[in-house]
Amino acid sequence: MLGYIIRRLLGAIPTLFIIIAATFFLMRLAPGGPFDGERRLPPEIERNIKAAYNLDKPVVEQFGLYLGKLVQGDFGPSFKNKDFSVSELIALGAPVSLKLGLLAITVAILVGSSLGVYAALRQNTASDYTVMSLAMIGITIPTFVTAPFLTLILGVYLGWLPVAGYGDGALANMILPVTVLALPQIAIIARLVRGSMVEVLRSNFVRTARAKGLTEMQVVWRHVLRAGLLPLVSYLGPAIAGLMTGSLVVEQIFGLPGIGRYFVQGALNRDYTLVMGVVILFATLIIILNLVADILYRVLDPKVRLG
Amino acid sequence: MSEPILQVRDLHVRFNTPDGIVHAVKGATFDIAKGEVVGVVGESGSGKSQMFMATIGLLASNGEATGSVRFKGQELIGAKQSDLLKIRGSGIGVIFQDPLTSLTPHMKIGQQIVEILTVHKKIGRQEAQRRALDMLELVRIPEARRRMGQYPHELSGGMRQRVMIAIATACGPDMLIADEPTTALDVTVQAQVLEIMRDLTRELGTSIALVSHDMGVIASMCDRVQVMRYGEFVEAGPVDEIFYAPHHDYTKMLLDAVPRLDQPDRPGHPRLPAVNLAGRETLLKVDDVKVHFPIRMGGGLFAKTKPLKAVNGVSFQLKKGETLGIVGESGCGKSTLARAVLQLVEPREGSVVWLGQKELMTTRGAEMRRMRKEMQIVFQDPLASLDPRMPIGASIAEPLKTQEPGLPAAEVRSRVKDMMLKVGLDPAWINRYPHEFSGGQNQRVGIARAMIVRPQLVVCDEAVSALDVSIQRQIVDLLMKLQAEFGMSLMFISHDLAVVRQISHRIMVLYLGRIVELADREAIYERPLHPYTRALISAVPLPDPKLERAKPRAKLQGDLPSPLDTRASLTFLKSKAINDPDAEQYVPMLIEAEPGHFVAEHDPV
Numbered sequence: 001m002l003g004y005i006i007r008r009l010l011g012a013i014p015t016l017f018i019i020i021a022a023t024f025f026l027m028r029l030a031p032g033g034p035f036d037g038e039r040r041l042p043p044e045i046e047r048n049i050k051a052a053y054n055l056d057k058p059v060v061e062q063f064g065l066y067l068g069k070l071v072q073g074d075f076g077p078s079f080k081n082k083d084f085s086v087s088e089l090i091a092l093g094a095p096v097s098l099k100l101g102l103l104a105i106t107v108a109i110l111v112g113s114s115l116g117v118y119a120a121l122r123q124n125t126a127s128d129y130t131v132m133s134l135a136m137i138g139i140t141i142p143t144f145v146t147a148p149f150l151t152l153i154l155g156v157y158l159g160w161l162p163v164a165g166y167g168d169g170a171l172a173n174m175i176l177p178v179t180v181l182a183l184p185q186i187a188i189i190a191r192l193v194r195g196s197m198v199e200v201l202r203s204n205f206v207r208t209a210r211a212k213g214l215t216e217m218q219v220v221w222r223h224v225l226r227a228g229l230l231p232l233v234s235y236l237g238p239a240i241a242g243l244m245t246g247s248l249v250v251e252q253i254f255g256l257p258g259i260g261r262y263f264v265q266g267a268l269n270r271d272y273t274l275v276m277g278v279v280i281l282f283a284t285l286i287i288i289l290n291l292v293a294d295i296l297y298r299v300l301d302p303k304v305r306l307g
Numbered sequence: 308m309s310e311p312i313l314q315v316r317d318l319h320v321r322f323n324t325p326d327g328i329v330h331a332v333k334g335a336t337f338d339i340a341k342g343e344v345v346g347v348v349g350e351s352g353s354g355k356s357q358m359f360m361a362t363i364g365l366l367a368s369n370g371e372a373t374g375s376v377r378f379k380g381q382e383l384i385g386a387k388q389s390d391l392l393k394i395r396g397s398g399i400g401v402i403f404q405d406p407l408t409s410l411t412p413h414m415k416i417g418q419q420i421v422e423i424l425t426v427h428k429k430i431g432r433q434e435a436q437r438r439a440l441d442m443l444e445l446v447r448i449p450e451a452r453r454r455m456g457q458y459p460h461e462l463s464g465g466m467r468q469r470v471m472i473a474i475a476t477a478c479g480p481d482m483l484i485a486d487e488p489t490t491a492l493d494v495t496v497q498a499q500v501l502e503i504m505r506d507l508t509r510e511l512g513t514s515i516a517l518v519s520h521d522m523g524v525i526a527s528m529c530d531r532v533q534v535m536r537y538g539e540f541v542e543a544g545p546v547d548e549i550f551y552a553p554h555h556d557y558t559k560m561l562l563d564a565v566p567r568l569d570q571p572d573r574p575g576h577p578r579l580p581a582v583n584l585a586g587r588e589t590l591l592k593v594d595d596v597k598v599h600f601p602i603r604m605g606g607g608l609f610a611k612t613k614p615l616k617a618v619n620g621v622s623f624q625l626k627k628g629e630t631l632g633i634v635g636e637s638g639c640g641k642s643t644l645a646r647a648v649l650q651l652v653e654p655r656e657g658s659v660v661w662l663g664q665k666e667l668m669t670t671r672g673a674e675m676r677r678m679r680k681e682m683q684i685v686f687q688d689p690l691a692s693l694d695p696r697m698p699i700g701a702s703i704a705e706p707l708k709t710q711e712p713g714l715p716a717a718e719v720r721s722r723v724k725d726m727m728l729k730v731g732l733d734p735a736w737i738n739r740y741p742h743e744f745s746g747g748q749n750q751r752v753g754i755a756r757a758m759i760v761r762p763q764l765v766v767c768d769e770a771v772s773a774l775d776v777s778i779q780r781q782i783v784d785l786l787m788k789l790q791a792e793f794g795m796s797l798m799f800i801s802h803d804l805a806v807v808r809q810i811s812h813r814i815m816v817l818y819l820g821r822i823v824e825l826a827d828r829e830a831i832y833e834r835p836l837h838p839y840t841r842a843l844i845s846a847v848p849l850p851d852p853k854l855e856r857a858k859p860r861a862k863l864q865g866d867l868p869s870p871l872d873t874r875a876s877l878t879f880l881k882s883k884a885i886n887d888p889d890a891e892q893y894v895p896m897l898i899e900a901e902p903g904h905f906v907a908e909h910d911p912v
Contacts, residue, residue, distance in 0.1 A: 208411070212396040213394070
C-alpha cells in the first residue's frame with residue numbers, strides 16, 4: 001500500500017512539471033504584461049521594475065529561476081497585490097474556498113447519491129423519470145444562469161438569504177453559493193449512481209441474495225449499495241476538478257474572498273506568480289484527491305489490489 | 308407415494324418486452340417427489356430456467372407467472388412476499404450457473420453463508436459462524452477456516468461453486484434448484500461438484516431440480532427427465548426411458564447431436580476420413596515453444612515479478628490436412644499455445660517452422676502479414692468476435708481485401724458469396740448484420756471469414772463451446788466437410804473431450820503449459836497412459852445412464868495447483884519434485900511409449 005502511494009506520488013512529478021511549464025509559457029505568450037497600463041511608465045522605471053522581478057531575462061531563464069524558488073516552497077511575490085506574497089494570498093483565500101468546496105462536495109455526494117439510489121429502486125416509474133429529468137436540467141443549465149436566477153428568487157424577491165458576500169462565514173451566506181456549485185454535480189452523480197445501481201440490481205449476485213430469502217431492504221443495504229456506489233468513487237476525482245473550476249465563477253458571482261477570485265483577477269492582470277501559484281495548488285490538490293479516490297476504490301472493491 | 312415436494316400445474320410465464328409478449332413457459336405440469344432428482348433439459352431459450360425462477364418468485368420485473376406451484380402443499384404463485392421470503396433459501400435453495408458473478412464480490416464468503424443462516428434460523432453470530440464452517444467442510448473446501456475470510460475472486464471456479472452449494476444448502480432446504488450448476492466448470496471439477504450434490508440427496512434426502520443442457524450430466528444425476536422446447540415439455544419420463552427409448556423427435560435429435568466420448572463416429576454424420584498422415588508434408592514444426600508472462604508479486608516500490616509459465620516448452624508437428632485436437636482444463640495454456648504459434652502473443656520463445664523452411668518466430672512486419680493469409684483463426688464467442696457495425700459480407704471480405712488488395716470489387720463479392728454458400732449461409736444475407744443471426748449462423752460467418760483466403764492452417768479456439776449441442780454438431784460437421792474439400796490443417800482447441808474426439812486425427816493433452824500426452828485419437832481414448840489423461844476422460848459424464856451408474860467415481864481431488872508454484876508442474880511426478888515453490892524443478896521428459904504415442908514421465912499409479 002505504502003509502496004503504491006509512493007509510486008503514484010513519484011509518478012505525479014512529471015505531470016506537475018508539465019502543468020507548471022505549460023502554464024508558465026502560456027502566460028508569457030498572452031499579450032501584455034503585469035506592468036503594462038493605460039499610462040506608459042518612464043523607460044528607466046519600467047526597466048527597474050522588470051529587473052526587480054527578473055522580467056528582463058530570457059523566458060527560459062525566468063522559468064529556471066522560478067522553478068528554483070518553487071522547489072524551496074517559495075511562490076514568489078504577487079506582481080499586482082503589493083506587499084503580499086503569493087503564499088500569503090493563498091493562505092488568505094484558502095479557508096473560504098475550502099469551506100465552499102467541502103460543503104459543496106458533501107452536499108453533492110449526499111443528495112446526488114440519495115436521488116440516484118431512490119430513482120434506481122423505483123426504476124421506470126414516475127418518480128424515477130421526475131428525478132432523472134430534473135437531473136438532466138441540472139446538467140444542462142450552466143452555473144452563471146442558476147446563480148443569478150436563485151439569487152433573484154431567494155435573495156431579492158423572498159429575501160430569505162443574503163444576495164452576496166462572505167459575512168464572515170455565516171451559514172446563510174454559504175447556502176446560495178454551495179447550492180449553485182453543487183447543483184450540476186448533484187445532477188451528474190444522481191444519473192451516474194442510478195445507472196450503476198440499476199445494473200447492480202440486475203446482476204447475478206443480487207439474484208442470489210434474493211434467492212436467500214433476504215428482504216429487499218437487506219438486499220439493497222448489504223449487497224447492492226457498495227457495488228452500486230463504486231462508480232461514484234471513481235467520479236470523485238473529476239467531480240472535485242469540476243468543483244474547483246466551478247468555484248472560480250461562483251466566488252466571483254457571490255463576491256466570496258476565496259482563491260478563485262484571486263485566480264480570475266490574476267489572469268486578467270497578468271499577475272504571473274499569482275496565477276502560477278493557484279494553478280500549482282489546484283493541480284496538486286486534484287492529483288492528491290484522485291489518489292485518495294483510487295485508494296478508496298480499492299478499499300471498497302476487494303478485487304482491485306494495490307500494486 | 309408420499310405427497311410431492313413440488314407440484315407444478317399449468318404454469319405459464321410471460322415477459323412483456325418492447326417487441327411484444329414473449330410466452331416463455333407454456334403450461335408446465337410436473338411433480339418432484341422427496342429425494343428425487345428431476346432433470347430439465349432443453350437448448351438455450353427453451354424457458355427451463357425461467358420456469359424455476361417463476362417458482363420462487365424471482366422473475367425479472369417484466370415477467371409474469373400464472374398457474375399453480377405448490378411447495379409442500381403451499382401455493383407459491385401469488386403468495387405474499389413475506390411467505391415467499393421464508394421459503395426462499397430455507398425451503399428451496401438455488402444454485403446458479405456462474406459462480407463468480409453469483410456471489411457478492413465485496414463480501415467474504417464466510418459472511419455470505421452466515422447471512423442466510425441468521426436470516427432463517429434464530430441463531431446468534433457465533434453459532435452461525437460455526438455452522439458456516441461446517442458447511443464449507445461438508446462441501447469439501449480445503450482449509451475451510453482460512454477460506455471463510457476470503458473474497459469470491461480469491462477462490463477458483465470450482466471452489467466458488469462449492470460455496471454456492473454451501474449457501475444453498477445451509478438451512479437444510481427440502482429442495483434444491485440447480486440451474487446449470489456445472490456448465491462453467493472444468494470436467495474434473497464438474498465431477499467433484501456433481502458428487503457433492505449426489506451425496507446431499509443420498510444423505511439428507513434433498514430433492515433436486517437440475518436444469519442442464521448437458522445430456523451427460525443429466526444421465527449421471529437424474530431419476531426422471533423432462534425435455535423442454537420452446538417453453539413446452541415435449542417428453543417426460545424416467546431417465547432410462549428418455550435415453551434408451553425416446554419417443555419424441557426432438558429428444559431423439561438432442562441425443563443424436565450429443566458428442567459421445569465412447570462413440571466418436573456415429574451413423575448419419577460425416578466421418579473423420581482415415582488418412583495416412585505419414586506420407587504427408589509437415590506444415591508446422593513447433594519446437595520448445597514457451598510463453599512466460601511476468602506477474603507482479605506483492606506491492607512495494609520495487610515489487611518482484613515471477614514468471615507465469617503459460618506455455619512451457621511445447622513441441623509438436625502438424626501435417627498438411629491433419630486435425631490436431633488440443634484439450635486441457637482452463638488455465639492449461641491451450642489458447643496461449645495457439646496464439647504463440649500464430650505469432651499473436653508476446654513474449655514467446657522457441658521455434659515455429661512453416662513448411663520446413665520459414666522460421667515464423669523471426670518473421671515480422673509486412674512479411675508476417677503476408678504469411679497470415681495461410682493461417683486464420685475462429686474464436687469462441689461468435690457474436691462478440693464480429694464487428695456489430697459491419698454487414699457480415701464485409702466481415703467475410705476483410706481478410707481477402709487485406710491479402711489481395713488489387714482484387715476487383717465484383718470478384719470479392721462473388722468469392723464471398725461462394726464461401727457463404729460453402730459454410731451454409733444464404734448468399735442473399737450478405738448485407739445483414741451479426742445481431743440478426745443466431746450463434747450458430749454467426750459462427751458460420753466466422754468460419755467463412757477464416758476460410759475466404761484459403762489458408763493452410765485454421766485454429767479453432769473453443770469455436771463450438773458456446774453453442775447448443777445441435778448447433779455444435781452442425782459446425783463440427785461443417786468443419787470436417789470443409790477440410791475434406793480444401794485440405795487445410797486444423798488446430799482444434801476445446802475443453803470438451805467428446806467434441807475433440809469427433810474431429811481430431813491426433814490429440815494433445817496439456818497440463819499447466821506442458822504436454823502430458825500426445826497420440827492418435829484412438830490410442831488416447833482407448834489406451835490413455837498418463838494419470839491426468841485418464842482422470843480427464845473418466846470425469847466426462849456419458850449420456851448413457853447405465854454406463855454412468857456403473858462408472859467408478861472421480862479420483863482427482865482438489866483444485867488445479869497454482870501455476871506460479873513451480874512444484875505444480877510435477878504433480879504427477881512427485882518423486883522428483885523439490886519441495887520449494889520457487890525452485891527450478893525437474894522437467895518431465897516426453898517418452899514415445901509406442902510409435903506415435905507420447906506420454907510425459909509420471910510416477911507409477
